[in-house]
Amino acid sequence: QWYQRRVRAMRVNFFRHNDPNQCVRMAKCSYGGCFAVNNIGTVYCWGQNQIPRLECPYPIPMEDLYGWDIHDFAPGRHHHVIVADKSSISMGKVTKGELGMGPNVKSSSQLDKMKTVEGIPMLKCAVGIGHTLLLADDSTTDAKAKIEGLDVNYD
Numbered sequence: 001q002w003y004q005r006r007v008r009a010m011r012v013n014f015f016r017h018n019d020p021n022q023c024v025r026m027a028k029c030s031y032g033g034c035f036a037v038n039n040i041g042t043v044y045c046w047g048q049n050q051i052p053r054l055e056c057p058y059p060i061p062m063e064d065l066y067g068w069d070i071h072d073f074a075p076g077r078h079h080h081v082i083v084a085d086k087s088s089i090s091m092g093k094v095t096k097g098e099l100g101m102g103p104n105v106k107s108s109s110q111l112d113k114m115k116t117v118e119g120i121p122m123l124k125c126a127v128g129i130g131h132t133l134l135l136a137d138d139s140t141t142d143a144k145a146k147i148e149g150l151d152v153n154y155d
Contacts, residue, residue, distance in 0.1 A: 030075035034059075037070050043082075045075075064111040065089075076127035081114075081134070083122040088114040088134060100132060120146045 020039060027036040033047035036059065044059040068084040079092025079099060090099040091111045100114030117134060121143055124135040138144045 026070070026073075028073060028075055030080075031077040033075055035073060035075050035080075037073070041068065041070055042066070043070060043073070062111075071122070072124050074125045074127040074132075077129065079127060079132070081125045081127050081132055082111070083125045083134070086119060086121050088117050088120075088122050088125065090114050090132070094130075100134075116150070 022038050022040075024036045025039050027034065029035070029047075033045060033055075036044045038044070043062045043065045045062055046056050046059045048055055065082065065084070068082075068087075068089075071083045071085075073082040074080065076092065079090060079094050081100075082089040088100060089111050091108050092099065099108055099112075100116045117136075121137040121140075122134050123137050126133040136143065136147055138147055
């Protein structure tokens with residue numbers, strides 16, 4: 001059955017600049033949080049998130065990501081994944097190793113490289129409850145060899 005939902009629009013004046021470098025080139029939302037990347041690569045986050053250090057009512061820059069060339073990012077309810085340069089970065093609280101830092105790492109409040117896929121160029125990423133999806137670029141022989149060498153567990 002269809003019913004009306006109340007939608008609350010919010011105007012974020014923070015990103016209104018005459019400088020083209022400060023314009024937003026990518027924005028994504030998740031459960032309780034919003035993320036935006038401007039033209040010079042600064043990542044901003046705001047909202048009510050499950051990760052305390054990302055909880056803020058107005059856009060704040062994520063200083064841990066200064067200097068990275070952000071290609072894609074996927075915010076989730078409990079964990080976030082960022083594809084940048086030739087590394088993938090993650091943080092959050094998980095149960096089955098979705099952070100890509102090994103099966104025994106269950107949480108990380110700091111951004112950290114995903115050691116299991118280090119050096120593999122990624123194109124896109126997505127997260128969900130209990131999983132992380134990374135789309136790899138296998139156009140080079142070096143990347144193909146690294147992908148083939150991954151320890152895949154089908155449990």
